[in-house]
Amino acid sequence: MKTMKISCYSPFIANTVKRNMAYRGAFFIRLVSRFFTVLVTYYLWRAIFQSSMTLEIQGFTFEEMKVYITINFLTGIITGISGPTALNIAGDVTDGSISIQLIRPISYRLIKLSENMGDLAGNFLFQVIPFFLFFMVTGFAGKPAVMNLVLYFVSVFLGFLCMFYFGFLFGLFSFYTTYFFGLNMAMSAVLQFFSGALIPLSFFPDNMERIIRLLPFASMNYTPLMLYIGKMSLTESRNAIIQQVVWIIFFYLAGRAMWYFSIKKLTILGG
Numbered sequence: 001m002k003t004m005k006i007s008c009y010s011p012f013i014a015n016t017v018k019r020n021m022a023y024r025g026a027f028f029i030r031l032v033s034r035f036f037t038v039l040v041t042y043y044l045w046r047a048i049f050q051s052s053m054t055l056e057i058q059g060f061t062f063e064e065m066k067v068y069i070t071i072n073f074l075t076g077i078i079t080g081i082s083g084p085t086a087l088n089i090a091g092d093v094t095d096g097s098i099s100i101q102l103i104r105p106i107s108y109r110l111i112k113l114s115e116n117m118g119d120l121a122g123n124f125l126f127q128v129i130p131f132f133l134f135f136m137v138t139g140f141a142g143k144p145a146v147m148n149l150v151l152y153f154v155s156v157f158l159g160f161l162c163m164f165y166f167g168f169l170f171g172l173f174s175f176y177t178t179y180f181f182g183l184n185m186a187m188s189a190v191l192q193f194f195s196g197a198l199i200p201l202s203f204f205p206d207n208m209e210r211i212i213r214l215l216p217f218a219s220m221n222y223t224p225l226m227l228y229i230g231k232m233s234l235t236e237s238r239n240a241i242i243q244q245v246v247w248i249i250f251f252y253l254a255g256r257a258m259w260y261f262s263i264k265k266l267t268i269l270g271g
Helices: 011-022 024-051 061-080 082-096 097-101 108-138 146-175 181-194 206-214 216-220 222-229 232-264
Strands: none
Touching: 011 097, 011 108, 024 061, 024 108, 061 108, 061 146, 061 222, 082 108, 082 181, 097 108, 097 206, 108 146, 108 206, 146 181, 146 216, 146 222, 146 232, 181 216, 206 216, 216 222, 216 232, 222 232
């Protein structure tokens, strides 16, 4: 029986932080590219609002959109909306290292969760906090109410867990295919589109928006954003957080079930 002691997994958290900091060049390149993306998005929306005949577009003023762009950027860093978990699992399957993981007396899923927690800790300390302080000073992060800020941090952590368990479930499809990269790219595009990472979901037609908000993708990114900006009432906030918890439980259980069947179908390529 595999042990569940937290002390068994803490080295994976620490090693992930150290590994990310060891490749400082790649770290700063990602940092600059992400910041550049924010600037491009900001000037794009500024041009859209300047050419608009109204001060509000689909329920957003330009000031609110500015905050949305900024917090969307930070939220994506926290939740890992690009879905690295699935690609990491596929890498383990492709190079055969999954076989070593399976004979360890600890949970593979908790190893991956620990590695993601290491990514979260490093990203939060060296990216989210500095950027958030910068955006607060420059006014790009707005002035959220204390309750909105608390709800945001609760929701964004739930979004992180939702993204991880979804990524773990999706990554198990690599057990059934010899080329996972294209499938992962397609899913990343779906995540970006339906999570509100590209445009707010309120820009979709009303019926379509209601359907999309019921999907798990909104729980990974859009829900924390709306809570931060204050676009949800207390009742809506409560229901949105409950929905996040439900999706976490669903993906956790689905991932356990699929893991049980997947390890029986595992085929290691290469010699």
